[in-house]
Each structure stands twice: as structure tokens, then as C-alpha cells.
Amino acid sequence: MNKLDESLLTGLPPFSRLERPQIREILDQATPKRHDEGAEVFREGEEADRFFLLLDGYVRVVRTTPTGDQMVLRHIAPGQLIGIAPALGRTTYPATATAASEALTLAWPTRLWPGFVTRYEGFATETWATLGRRMQELNDHLAELATKAVEQRVASAVLRMVNQTGRKVDGGIEIAFPVTRANIAEMTGTTLHTVSRLLAAWEKDGIVESRRKHIVVTAPHRLVLLSGAGG
Amino acid sequence: MNKLDESLLTGLPPFSRLERPQIREILDQATPKRHDEGAEVFREGEEADRFFLLLDGYVRVVRTTPTGDQMVLRHIAPGQLIGIAPALGRTTYPATATAASEALTLAWPTRLWPGFVTRYEGFATETWATLGRRMQELNDHLAELATKAVEQRVASAVLRMVNQTGRKVDGGIEIAFPVTRANIAEMTGTTLHTVSRLLAAWEKDGIVESRRKHIVVTAPHRLVLLSGAGG
DNA sequence: TCCAGTCCTTGCGCTGGATCAAACTGGGAA
DNA sequence: TTCCCAGTTTGATCCAGCGCAAGGACTGGA
Numbered sequence: 001m002n003k004l005d006e007s008l009l010t011g012l013p014p015f016s017r018l019e020r021p022q023i024r025e026i027l028d029q030a031t032p033k034r035h036d037e038g039a040e041v042f043r044e045g046e047e048a049d050r051f052f053l054l055l056d057g058y059v060r061v062v063r064t065t066p067t068g069d070q071m072v073l074r075h076i077a078p079g080q081l082i083g084i085a086p087a088l089g090r091t092t093y094p095a096t097a098t099a100a101s102e103a104l105t106l107a108w109p110t111r112l113w114p115g116f117v118t119r120y121e122g123f124a125t126e127t128w129a130t131l132g133r134r135m136q137e138l139n140d141h142l143a144e145l146a147t148k149a150v151e152q153r154v155a156s157a158v159l160r161m162v163n164q165t166g167r168k169v170d171g172g173i174e175i176a177f178p179v180t181r182a183n184i185a186e187m188t189g190t191t192l193h194t195v196s197r198l199l200a201a202w203e204k205d206g207i208v209e210s211r212r213k214h215i216v217v218t219a220p221h222r223l224v225l226l227s228g229a230g231g
Numbered sequence: 232m233n234k235l236d237e238s239l240l241t242g243l244p245p246f247s248r249l250e251r252p253q254i255r256e257i258l259d260q261a262t263p264k265r266h267d268e269g270a271e272v273f274r275e276g277e278e279a280d281r282f283f284l285l286l287d288g289y290v291r292v293v294r295t296t297p298t299g300d301q302m303v304l305r306h307i308a309p310g311q312l313i314g315i316a317p318a319l320g321r322t323t324y325p326a327t328a329t330a331a332s333e334a335l336t337l338a339w340p341t342r343l344w345p346g347f348v349t350r351y352e353g354f355a356t357e358t359w360a361t362l363g364r365r366m367q368e369l370n371d372h373l374a375e376l377a378t379k380a381v382e383q384r385v386a387s388a389v390l391r392m393v394n395q396t397g398r399k400v401d402g403g404i405e406i407a408f409p410v411t412r413a414n415i416a417e418m419t420g421t422t423l424h425t426v427s428r429l430l431a432a433w434e435k436d437g438i439v440e441s442r443r444k445h446i447v448v449t450a451p452h453r454l455v456l457l458s459g460a461g462g
Numbered sequence: 463t464c465c466a467g468t469c470c471t472t473g474c475g476c477t478g479g480a481t482c483a484a485a486c487t488g489g490g491a492a
Numbered sequence: 493t494t495c496c497c498a499g500t501t502t503g504a505t506c507c508a509g510c511g512c513a514a515g516g517a518c519t520g521g522a
Contacts, residue, residue, distance in 0.1 A: 063370060063373075063374050065374050065375075065378050065379075066459075066460055067378070067459060067460075069374075069377075069378040071373065071374045071377045071378060073370060073373065085363075087359060087363075088359050088360065088362055088363025088366060089356065089359050089360035089363050090363050090367075094366070094367055094370060095370065125320065128318060128319050128320050129319065129320035131319055131362065131366075132316075132318075132319025132320050132321050134366075135319060135325070135362075135365075135366060135369070136321075136325055138366070138369045138370070138373065139294055139304060139325060139326065139369070141373060142294075142302065142304065142369065142372060142373055142376065143294050143296050143300075143302045144296075145373065145376045145377060145420065146300075146302045146376055146417075146419070146420030147296050147298070147300040147302060147420065149478080149479095150478075150479070180498085180499065180500090181499075181500065181501095182499080182500095186377075188377070189376065189377030189378065190479075190480085191479080191480060191481080192499085192500080193479085193480080193481085193500095193501085193502085194478095194479060194480080196499095196500060196501060196502085197479095197501085197502080199500095200500095200501075200502090211488090212487085212488065212489085212498090212499060212500075213499075228297075228298060229297055229298075380508080380509095381508075381509065382508095411468090411469065411470085412469075412470065412471095413469085421509075421510085422509080422510060422511080423469090423470085424470095424471085424472085424509085424510075424511085424512095425508095425509060425510075427469095427470060427471060427472085428471085428472080428509095430470095431470095431471070431472085441470095442518090443468090443469060443470070443517085443518060443519085444469080
């Protein structure tokens with residue numbers, strides 16, 4: 001079995017305060033895995049027997065309601081932990097995680113979690129901070145959904161993706177992974193039809209350019225205005 | 232200064248595994264405070280210099296958007312911790328907490344938090360579990376807001392209050408603290424007008440009875456049906 | 463007892479977006 | 493090259509729920 005390179009973890013917040021031997025130790029217990037686009041990393045309700053670090057690619061976290069509608073809760077960028085149910089005393093995953101693009105993860109068995117928290121300096125702190133940030137985002141998202149109109153919500157959703165995962169291309173900032181109109185609809189509680197119309201209108205106004213599954217924001221500031229300055 | 236009685240804390244989850252001397256120690260560092268109905272316990276954005284235990288009464292957690300609209304995030308029942316920003320590595324409160332009815336709290340300075348976590352067995356675990364539950368509820372709420380229609384959302388909101396804080400009275404279950412139509416509107420992202428109409432309709436159908444600021448649910452099962460079986 | 467401030471109700475018209483329906487397009491499989 | 497399908501566009505219609513407006517009723521204080 002190939003040894004994983006230590007550089008994979010250095011610099012990532014949860015592990016940034018650790019020395020080489022500890023990193024080595026952590027890596028030796030990890031199982032790397034490649035996920036095709038669209039493949040499930042873990043599924044809502046399943047026993048949470050592993051937690052993951054996303055090394056490369058993007059992951060979409062989705063929730064399905066009893067009535068079958070889907071809701072995209074968040075996107076995860078490389079370098080972040082996912083499936084950290086054990087941190088919150090849960091035994092099952094609260095949502096489903098799918099690879100939004102081809103993705104690479106490391107996985108550890110959940111039983112190692114308590115050891116990570118106590119053994120590795122900074123790991124616990126960073127994890128709580130991450131959780132705090134996610135909770136904050138959740139609150140923001142909630143307030144947005146409850147108070148803003150559809151156009152503002154869609155603008156916010158696009159901006160959120162751009163901020164978290166955008167990369168510069170000629171003429172604007174591109175969302176770094178494939179997104180469909182339906183995905184955006186599921187992030188904002190609307191329909192793909194409405195999203196399509198909005199993007200078309202924005203394109204005519206020179207705010208975005210979009211080809212199939214790809215969105216380039218050419219005038220972020222104008223999108224911010226449309227979003228109602230919330231974020 | 233009067234000593235606080237140890238029975239105040241015994242049995243409450245965060246402290247349930249502790250012995251008398253530890254409880255004593257914790258109480259001796261606490262500051263009790265009474266809050267009139269409508270008074271702020273802490274305010275969004277303020278420096279989080281204290282965390283609280285709600286001993287009696289109910290607290291409403293509210294978020295205000297940049298545009299001035301309000302959103303009620305949750306209600307807290309007696310026995311729960313609030314203002315636990317420090318647990319998530321935050322230095323300011325993420326939302327405003329207001330006494331929904333006359334309330335009694337104990338407060339500790341934030342600097343004691345790390346000590347609580349390390350010194351007191353079960354405190355950390357219980358806190359993470361609480362956070363996990365809140366995160367779960369936030370997810371549920373989000374999915375609900377994104378996918379359900381107004382009537383279902385209002386039904387869910389009423390049920391949530393009933394489940395968390397309901398007390399039996401003759402002919403039904405009553406929400407244990409004052410709630411206005413406007414409050415419910417802010418929980419569900421609608422207007423007080425719509426809430427008023429819905430309650431009126433439900434009252435005609437014999438599902439609820441409501442007087443000013445008071446709601447009694449007489450047919451919870453029917454409300455569950457209306458809510459779309461989500462929660 | 464009266465008053466003022468909240469809170470609640472109800473009617474009406476309008477519209478943002480959902481829903482329904484249909485056609486188009488680009489890209490991958492074969 | 494062709495076919496197929498997921499993803500997208502666009503039109504037409506409809507209605508849930510918002511906004512506006514006005515009036516009513518309960519409550520605590522003076």
C-alpha cells in the first residue's frame with residue numbers, strides 16, 4: 001500500500017498545529033477514496049461510521065424531506081471536514097453528501113474521533129469553530145429564506161458559491177464545479193424555471209454568462225446589489 | 232448574599248453527572264437575574280462576555296436582517312443553556328435573546344467556559360449534543376421553509392412550540408408562553424395577516440382555540456396532518 | 463371610568479412565482 | 493454519424509398569499 005504524502009494535510013486548519021510524526025500517524029489511519037461526479041459520499045440516516053476530509057473536488061450536502069423534495073444545504077470546498085456527526089453526539093448522518101465534481105476524500109473510522117479531539121492540539125478548537133461558522137451560515141440562510149424574495153435569494157446563492165469556490169477566468173469569476181438550474185432552485189426553495197428565467201435576464205443585463213452547468217459572474221457587485229446586500 | 236440552592240441544577244442534563252461540591256462550586260460563580268417579559272437577555276453582535284442557563288420562563292431567539300426584518304429562530308425552554316457562543320469559538324452573540332415571558336437566568340462569565348468543559352464531567356458531551364440537536368432543528372426548519380407552503384409551515388411552527396413547551400389544560404395543550412400572530416409570522420416567513428386567517432380557519436374547524444397571545448391546540452393530530460407530517 | 467397602546471380580524475385587489483406544456487440544444491454513447 | 497437524454501428555455505395560465513386599509517377588542521395604567 002502506498003503511503004500518503006504528508007503534504008496532503010499540512011496547512012489545513014484542523015491539522016495546522018501538528019508536527020510531522022502526528023500527521024504521519026493520522027495519515028496512516030486514513031483511507032483515501034475517489035468519488036465520481038454524482039456519487040454519494042454518505043447518505044442521510046446511515047450509521048455515521050466514518051468521518052471525512054475533502055482533499056479535492058467539491059461536495060454537495062443535500063437533505064430530502066419526507067415528501068421527497070430536496071434541499072441543497074451547502075457546498076463543501078477542499079480542505080474541509082465532512083460527516084462530522086460524531087462531534088455533535090449523533091450516530092447517523094443528518095444529510096446526504098454527493099460529489100458535485102469528481103472528488104477525493106480521506107476517511108477515518110468514527111471510533112477514532114474522541115482520540116483526535118484529545119490527542120491533537122488545535123483539532124478540537126478548529127472543529128468547533130467550523131461548526132460555529134456553519135451554524136452561522138445556517139442562520140443566515142434561514143433568515144434569507146424567510147424574508148427575501150426569490151431574485152434576492154438566487155443572487156445570494158450564486159454569490160455564496162462564487163465566494164466559497166470561485167476562480168478567476170477571463171471576464172469574470174467562475175463557479176468551480178458543475179451547477180444546474182435545478183441545483184440552484186434546490187438551494188433557494190424555488191423552481192428551475194424561475195432560476196432559468198432569472199439567469200437569462202441577468203445574462204441580458206451583462207451580470208452573468210452561463211453555459212450548460214457552468215456559471216461565470218461578470219459583474220459581482222451588481223449581483224450583490226440584487227441580493228439585497230445580505231451576503 | 233444569599234446562596235443559591237443546589238437543587239436548582241440537579242437533574243439538568245449539563246450538570247447531571249456532577250457531585251454536590253462541584254454543583255456548589257458552579258453555583259457560587261453564577262449570577263442570577265430576573266428578566267421582565269420582553270427584556271433582552273443579550274443582543275446580536277454584542278461581545279459574548281457571559282453564557283446563561285435558563286432556570287424559569289421562556290426565551291425567544293431572534294435575528295434581525297440588515298433590512299430590518301426579524302426572524303424568530305427558536306424558543307428556549309427552562310433548563311437549557313443559552314448564549315453558548317464561546318463553545319463555537321465565537322466572540323459575539325449571533326442572535327438576540329428576549330424573554331418571551333418573565334424569566335430567570337443564571338449567568339457565568341465566558342472566561343469560565345473552558346474550565347467548565349474540562350473540569351466537569353458530562354458538561355462538554357451534553358453541550359455538543361445540544362448543539363447537534365439545534366443544528367438538526369435548523370436543518371429541518373430550513374428544508375421546511377424551502378419546500379412547504381405557508382399553512383404547513385405555520386402548523387409546524389405551532390406544533391414545535393407545543394412539543395417543546397406545551398402543557399395540558401382542559402380540552403387541549405396550551406403553549407406555555409405568550410405568542411402573538413406577528414411572532415408566528417416571524418417564525419415562518421409570512422405575515423401576521425396570513426397567520427391570523429389560518430388560526431381563524433383552524434378555530435372554526437375545532438383544531439385550535441386562541442385568545443389574545445394564547446393558543447390552545449385542541450386537535451394536535453389534525454395539526455400534524457396539516458403540517459405535512461414533517462415535524 | 464376612561465384612555466392609549468397593543469393586538470387581532472377581515473375584506474379586496476393584485477402580482478410574484480408556481481404549474482403546466484412544449485420545444486430546443488449540446489454532449490456523450492454506441 | 494446518429495441518437496438519446498439531461499439540462500435548458502420560453503410561453504401561457506392560475507392562484508396562494510402579500511399589501512393595503514379599516515375597524516374591532518382586550519388590557520393595563522391613570
